Amino acid sequence: MALDTELQVDAFPVIVCALVVERWWKQWGKDGAKPAAKMAINTFVLAVVIEFVMVSNFALALIEWSPLLMPATAAVAIALLGRYRGLRLSEIPRFAPIWLERRRRAREAKLPEGVETERRTGRPDTRRPAEPVPLPEPFPPPLPQPARLRIRTPYAIPRLAHLPSDHALVIAAQIALPRPRAGAWVIRSHADLARDARRRVPQVLRDRETAFGHRLPDNDQFGDLSPGSHWADRAPIRNAWVIRRVEDV
């Protein structure tokens, strides 16, 4: 018999016992004697169950085969049982009122109005099959369509139109454009944006006197920035060295 022989072979591990006692003492100090006693009883019942599992023929055979098989079996059991996400056994009585209430309501709902008790129990079901319920109307109901529908033109991506350079629109636009700055590309038409287009770079030709004259303008010259003057096209050089004496060189 298991109680006589096998259970006496392996004594209750001393360290585990010490831990249980320590934990129990802590619980007693924190929550009082009653919860501590409850926890202790739970622990001992569980320990006894585990003891019987450990001395069962299956576990002993596993250990005899190879000691590593025991943890391997435990790992498989955890992988199978640990994925259980349903209700626990202790939760069935806890949530039973919800199911019972549902069932009671379902039974009440089946009886037609004015009928107190179910008298058909045990008799063959002679009720007519329920008529097919028409599908519910879509909610909200579809809005009434207006009589005249305005047909919109489908959206199209706007395209750049290619206009000849003597087109009236181009000439009108060129009049409004400012004079080209020196050294800048002039984009006047669609073709100027092409990859290998020859773009016009306007050159401002100066007369000899302004080209070789002094670069820093006089005060009155500097003020003249009206379009068409030389200084409007060319910004003055601001960071020039000013050499006044021999030592500056």
Added chain:
Amino acid sequence: MGLALGKWLSLGGDALIEGEILGINMRNALIQKYNPRHAIERARDKVASKVALEKAGIACTGTIAVIATNQDRMGFDPRRDLPDCWAIKPARGSQGNGIVLSARREGDVWFKHSGAPLTADDVSHHVSQIVDGQFAGDSLSEDAALIEPLIVADPALAGIVPDGLPDLRVISLFNTPLMAMVRLPTVESDGKANLHQRAIGAGIDMETGLITRAVVKGEVITHHPDTGVPLIGFEIPHWKRVLELASRCGPAVGLGYCGADIVLDVNDGPLVIEVNAHPGIEIQNINQAGLKSRIAATGEDFR
């Protein structure tokens, strides 16, 4: 196995696994899936979660002082720093342990609701007990004492309870409030809104904010046993605001599945007092409805 057991109990086939009730296994799986570790730690600490909630612009209860270290405790003088009515709470306490409330003050002596006096030395001693971690659960670590102004319940709610502060518990998944109940203190529960101490749990209809069902320790009631006020059909004031707060405080703390504890203040309306990372599943028994079906309605696949 679950299938066979469900059939044997005639619960209808797969009621145990696929049914509408959320069991503790499934709840733990949801928490593991949606509540990151650092967010749970934050929710457990009242001060940290309060900082996070305030940052998100959620109405919380006010703060008078936070005493986190012994240095703070040395600089804390109750006579100077405390108003007439206050509440001292441990930041990491659980189940309402270590909470002291003062209802009025006469000179340098405060009085609890029960009339017991609290001298300045008592208050200092209690604060130092909290800071030493006496109420911080199992771990003997440091704790912080959180001092808040006393909350006076909304008169509509205060009229149905004899004493104490009723609080609302709303369970939500991310931004969706799923189920709500209000916990009403009784004389037996000694003014505490704790269901284990025989407070009333009352289920609330999510759309209208009306109380649909009230339970004390598994016993269905219709009127408050102490005041005799009818509970069924009572409308929770500011219900829309409560839902708005509840839907925002989970993401503010970083939790996916959480339970928000909300009180109704007489002046400020709904205020969040705490966000719980492991809300209990007893609320299903009180509402007589399954949480799992409501979670499934939000599009959760339970994997």
